[in-house]
Amino acid sequence: MGGDMKKRGRFRHVALALAVAALFASPAAAKKEARRDAPAAPSDPWPSTYRPLPRADMLITGATVLDGAGGRHDAADVLVRDGRVVAVGRNLDAVGVEVVDGRGKWVTPGIIDVHSHNGTFVVPLTSVDETGSDVTEISDPNAAETWIEHAVNAQDVAFSRALAGGVTTLQILPGSTTIIGGRSVILKNVPAVTMQGMKFPGAPQGVKLACGENPKLFYGGRGGAPNSRQGELAMFRAAFSAAQDYRERTRGNGPKGPRNLELETLAGVLSGDIRVQAHCYRADDMAVMLGLAREFDFRIAAFHHATEAYKIPALLREAGTCAAVWSDWWGFKVEAQDGIRENAPFVDAAGACAMMHSDSPQIGQRLTIEAAKAAGAGRRAGLTLPPETIIRWVTSNPAKAMGLGDRIGTLAPGYNADLVLWSGDPFSIYSHADRVYIDGALAYDRANLAYRPRSDFEIGRTGVSPR
Amino acid sequence: MKHLLAALAIFAALPAQAETVAIINARVWTMTAETPIENATIVARDGAIVSVAAGGAAPAGARLIDAAGRIVTPGLVNAATQLGLVEVSGARETNDQAVASGALGAAFDVQYALNANSTLIAQARADGVTEAMVYPAASASAPFQGRGALIHLKPDGDILDRAQAALFVRVGSGSSDKVGGSRAAQWQLIRNALDEARAPQGIDPRERLLGRLDRASLAPVLDRRIPMAIAAERESDIRQAIALAGDYGIRVVILGGAEAWRAKTELAAKRIPVILDPMLNLPYSFDQIGARLDNAALLSNAGVKIAFTVPGAGIHLSYNAGSALREGAGIAVANGLPYAAALRAITRSGAEIWGADDRQGSIAPGKAADLVIWDGDPLEPASGPAVVLIGGREVEDTSRQAALRARYAPGAEKPLPPAYQ
Numbered sequence: 017m018g019g020d021m022k023k024r025g026r027f028r029h030v031a032l033a034l035a036v037a038a039l040f041a042s043p044a045a046a047k048k049e050a051r052r053d054a055p056a057a058p059s060d061p062w063p064s065t066y067r068p069l070p071r072a073d074m075l076i077t078g079a080t081v082l083d084g085a086g087g088r089h090d091a092a093d094v095l096v097r098d099g100r101v102v103a104v105g106r107n108l109d110a111v112g113v114e115v116v117d118g119r120g121k122w123v124t125p126g127i128i129d130v131h132s133h134n135g136t137f138v139v140p141l142t143s144v145d146e147t148g149s150d151v152t153e154i155s156d157p158n159a160a161e162t163w164i165e166h167a168v169n170a171q172d173v174a175f176s177r178a179l180a181g182g183v184t185t186l187q188i189l190p191g192s193t194t195i196i197g198g199r200s201v202i203l204k205n206v207p208a209v210t211m212q213g214m215k216f217p218g219a220p221q222g223v224k225l226a227c228g229e230n231p232k233l234f235y236g237g238r239g240g241a242p243n244s245r246q247g248e249l250a251m252f253r254a255a256f257s258a259a260q261d262y263r264e265r266t267r268g269n270g271p272k273g274p275r276n277l278e279l280e281t282l283a284g285v286l287s288g289d290i291r292v293q294a295h296c297y298r299a300d301d302m303a304v305m306l307g308l309a310r311e312f313d314f315r316i317a318a319f320h321h322a323t324e325a326y327k328i329p330a331l332l333r334e335a336g337t338c339a340a341v342w343s344d345w346w347g348f349k350v351e352a353q354d355g356i357r358e359n360a361p362f363v364d365a366a367g368a369c370a371m372m373h374s375d376s377p378q379i380g381q382r383l384t385i386e387a388a389k390a391a392g393a394g395r396r397a398g399l400t401l402p403p404e405t406i407i408r409w410v411t412s413n414p415a416k417a418m419g420l421g422d423r424i425g426t427l428a429p430g431y432n433a434d435l436v437l438w439s440g441d442p443f444s445i446y447s448h449a450d451r452v453y454i455d456g457a458l459a460y461d462r463a464n465l466a467y468r469p470r471s472d473f474e475i476g477r478t479g480v481s482p483r
Numbered sequence: 484m485k486h487l488l489a490a491l492a493i494f495a496a497l498p499a500q501a502e503t504v505a506i507i508n509a510r511v512w513t514m515t516a517e518t519p520i521e522n523a524t525i526v527a528r529d530g531a532i533v534s535v536a537a538g539g540a541a542p543a544g545a546r547l548i549d550a551a552g553r554i555v556t557p558g559l560v561n562a563a564t565q566l567g568l569v570e571v572s573g574a575r576e577t578n579d580q581a582v583a584s585g586a587l588g589a590a591f592d593v594q595y596a597l598n599a600n601s602t603l604i605a606q607a608r609a610d611g612v613t614e615a616m617v618y619p620a621a622s623a624s625a626p627f628q629g630r631g632a633l634i635h636l637k638p639d640g641d642i643l644d645r646a647q648a649a650l651f652v653r654v655g656s657g658s659s660d661k662v663g664g665s666r667a668a669q670w671q672l673i674r675n676a677l678d679e680a681r682a683p684q685g686i687d688p689r690e691r692l693l694g695r696l697d698r699a700s701l702a703p704v705l706d707r708r709i710p711m712a713i714a715a716e717r718e719s720d721i722r723q724a725i726a727l728a729g730d731y732g733i734r735v736v737i738l739g740g741a742e743a744w745r746a747k748t749e750l751a752a753k754r755i756p757v758i759l760d761p762m763l764n765l766p767y768s769f770d771q772i773g774a775r776l777d778n779a780a781l782l783s784n785a786g787v788k789i790a791f792t793v794p795g796a797g798i799h800l801s802y803n804a805g806s807a808l809r810e811g812a813g814i815a816v817a818n819g820l821p822y823a824a825a826l827r828a829i830t831r832s833g834a835e836i837w838g839a840d841d842r843q844g845s846i847a848p849g850k851a852a853d854l855v856i857w858d859g860d861p862l863e864p865a866s867g868p869a870v871v872l873i874g875g876r877e878v879e880d881t882s883r884q885a886a887l888r889a890r891y892a893p894g895a896e897k898p899l900p901p902a903y904q
Contacts, residue, residue: 140766140768141768142768142769173765326891327901344802344806345802346798347571347602347603347798348571350574353883354883357884358888358892362891376796377765378762378765378796381764385810388863389865392867396858396867397892398892445810445813445817445862445863445864446816446817479742479772480772
């Protein structure tokens with residue numbers, strides 16, 4: 017059992033060594049240049065087709081509300097109209113709305129997973145995934161021209177599992193075999209038949225970068241580049257330098273020359289339109305990447321995994337860069353040896369931005385428990401953080417890191433009514449998400465089979481657990 | 484003079500076992516009852532439990548440890564882990580849990596690789612694990628994995644508790660390629676191996692598949708001295724395991740058992756225990772289509788003995804062998820398993836399944852004084868151990884995480900770099 021588990025967990029990082037590059041070999045020029053002298057690209061060829069599920073105005077009454085902005089409201093009401101939060105407070109009055117009794121329950125903003133591979137790392141994993149996985153396009157260490165949204169499998173059972181855990185928004189990221197993994201996408205966790213049906217309208221794209229062991233082990237293992245950390249940085253600097261030139265060339269009204277999909281993504285980083293999500297573990301690697309960002313005048317929105325973030329919290333704070341971390345994954349790689357459970361609370365204590373992330377369809381069902389474990393370790397280390405603080409690690413902090421801090425992750429007037437009604441303290445292992453709302457519409461109801469969605473994969477199979 | 488001698492005795496280098504310790508004001512889950520004992524006193528002497536009673540008096544001269552109303556449980560027993568064999572899973576040479584080639588199949592024996600100084604052992608001990616079954620991942624001769632060993636996480640000295648405590652085999656889609664591509668071959672090879680071990684003289688030596696070492700490894704399985712642990716997830720494989728137990732009269736333990744709930748009646752009737760992952764509700768392989776979070780509850784309520792193991796993408800398996808066990812038990816309770824049964828699944832049941840329950844897994848006279856005083860509900864992941872005792876002595880947290888935590892804890896800026904702390 018151990019070997020299988022290790023394989024499935026580290027599939028995309030290690031087992032993909034079996035990938036046959038020849039399967040994806042294509043002339044570099046053809047891969048990166050769409051057409052000669054292309055006109056300006058359409059603004060979004062894959063726009064969201066998301067429509068809110070059926071909804072009614074509602075008033076949740078008498079609950080313990082954690083608003084994601086650092087506030088806790090006891091015996092409080094939450095008023096929702098037209099899919100937006102109108103108010104959070106005591107004794108709210110609203111005529112003609114559906115009343116949901118929240119007494120004895122807790123309400124939080126919908127949980128946000130800032131690092132998910134749902135839809136691309138799709139269980140069941142099979143030998144098909146060994147030779148060609150959708151987690152990352154690995155035919156070249158720079159896959160900036162790829163967009164992960166083109167691979168999302170909307171029938172991944174992991175989505176509804178996460179929904180049952182209160183997750184309303186996910187950032188799907190490419191993996192970390194490549195130094196640049198491609199563009200990420202933000203999805204609302206509504207059941208849909210297409211990726212566009214889940215796509216968060218108007219959400220900014222991100223791009224995944226990776227430093228450290230993964231790229232150099234994979235490409236170096238094939239006798240290719242990069243095979244060292246310095247090689248990775250050189251590759252980054254060459255890529256961003258070319259992006260600077262491309263940006264100059266394609267600005268203004270003159271002839272723009274051939275369109276280059278890879279440089280288009282990196283130019284978007286330079287202009288600030290595309291947010292950078294960087295996979296790094298070690299403190300020294302993160303410090304070097306911050307220098308890269310400084311050289312090319314962009315900001316890293318968040319370091320992901322960042323098992324040593326606790327060693328450089330001031331650096332992160334000064335750079336305005338968040339850390340998306342696990343509560344207790346450590347030691348499984350050389351660069352993860354120094355992971356500690358107090359990572360998030362120590363980062364938080366220094367005034368830097370801490371977030372819990374999953375990188376796993378299993379953890380992705382229990383992000384509030386991740387926060388609870390981290391906070392528990394912090395408490396034993398002398399930092400007692402109240403629930404209204406730690407909820408931010410899985411709501412407003414990820415929302416900000418994804419560029420949606422004014423729309424989700426907080427229960428305040430004007431925010432999208434993405435919220436979870438919990439059976440009890442969301443940081444208790446015994447609590448459940450009783451109801452999950454997205455844009456004010458009921459998306460999941462633990463007590464009502466009609467609102468417990470199942471993906472197509474799950475139906476019609478003997479052996480699947482009955483509902 | 485008597486007082487002076489007594490005082491000198493206290494400060495002399497006494498062996499740990501000579502001490503009498505009394506834990507007072509404890510809320511004790513003994514694992515011999517369905518409810519805890521309130522306001523209890525646990526007395527331990529020479530490293531073993533002497534008594535546990537509500538409102539019991541502490542013996543004169545006993546060193547007192549005040550539990551202050553907190554919950555006390557036996558030390559955690561991880562029923563299936565690779566603690567002591569794994570250091571950095573991404574760096575293969577640091578790991579000893581498997582062999583891919585060579586002469587050792589069923590005979591592969593992990594006892595010789597156990598590393599008491601592993602950073603993972605220190606972490607597990609700090610997390611309250613006092614006993615564990617350490618099992619091999621693979622041998623040179625699939626479907627056999629080899630022989631597992633029980634370890635006792637003592638802070639000094641040899642952690643090996645009992646070698647060759649069980650024989651492990653693995654069936655299913657994850658490893659069928661090693662036998663040519665079909666799980667049918669896995670079962671045929673297991674049956675043939677038992678046939679050869681049972682009556683070697685009846686088979687022409689030239690036609691035997693097993694060598695001398697592997698055949699010898701199966702002897703204690705055939706005479707029921709040790710169980711055969713079968714790692715299986717799919718219902719069909721679990722039913723094959725049940726049939727195997729019946730056909731050969733051997734003791735079988737299911738390891739994994741994602742779909743075991745579908746055979747719960749038969750497993751209970753044949754008294755076959757299941758060591759399962761209480762966090763598993765995703766079909767990572769086609770063998771786990773039936774994975775569900777109430778697997779533990781369904782099995783336990785049907786009378787199957789259950790214990791927990793938590794792979795957690797391979798990371799919880801050994802790196803968080805204690806904390807993940809508790810989290811998994813909490814998830815099981817949240818999905819219908821009674822609290823007492825969940826505690827048992829991470830203490831007594833693992834000890835019973837592997838035959839370590841004479842000393843481990845419960846708080847009762849004669850058992851090892853391996854105990855944990857928790858700072859809250861042990862099944863709440865936000866809780867942790869307040870005090871861990873092994874052999875009646877508090878063990879210090881010597882983990883790397885504790886050292887790094889101390890070095891990097893927020894506080895006043897220090898004049899020298901962290902390396903000086």
